[in-house]
Amino acid sequence: MAKTLYWLSDDEWAAIQPHLPTGRRGARRVDDRRVISGILHMLRTGARWRDCPSEYGPYTTIYNRFNRWSKQGVWEDVFYVLSGSSGVVGTTSADSTSIKAHRSASGGKGGSLRRRSDDHAADGRPRFMP
Template identity: 70%
Template sequence: MSKQLYWLSDSEWARIEPYLPRGRRGAHRVDDRRVISGIVHMLRLGARWRDCPKEYGPYTTIYNRFNRWSRQGLWFEIFEALTGSTGIIATVAIDSTHIKAHRSAAGGKGGPSNRRSAAHAAGGRRKSML
């Protein structure tokens, strides 16, 4: 079974390359095109970062770059360059209302029941066959 990997095309790369950070101090950055392709691939799949294919490089690099650029707001610019839209459609509100319930609120007592039925305990006739 072959993997369906995603790679940025030359035209896509030309559109997003001007938005990438330049002149940063520190260690030399690994290939941006490979890492961004890996990020887009993982976002399309919706899989765990740990499951990122080895062809994109270490999953920690893929995740760290996504996380760092997310905090900087860089992905809005990149997605707009790729798709023509930032992906923000409307304002969303999330309701976090919750109700506390006691642990026995489900109604049943836990564990197996060894009690006899009321009819059987009263000496009544059994309603089922053995």
């Protein structure tokens, strides 16, 4: 394989290799360095997993490894080794995107419980009993 295929240098790879899970039962595991390079390529480009170049291996392997290691917390260890930070941010923010709600989303069946009768609404002035 071409040297430009790998996104991590030899020093970076040597640093993160001890933090990767080992001893998994099942089929023989493909090259971790190639798969991690494929994951980094996909995250960097923002493309669909299905569009992963075949040089990194099957896209299902790339996605499954990313997903499984995300659930196991492996990426936090890798980020910490490479950057000195876990990559987990303590604060979050939401964008100001608005979502269109259905017209009956504000209440239960029948809408609001308090309704003015037609007579009172037509009169326009409230009536009180002393």
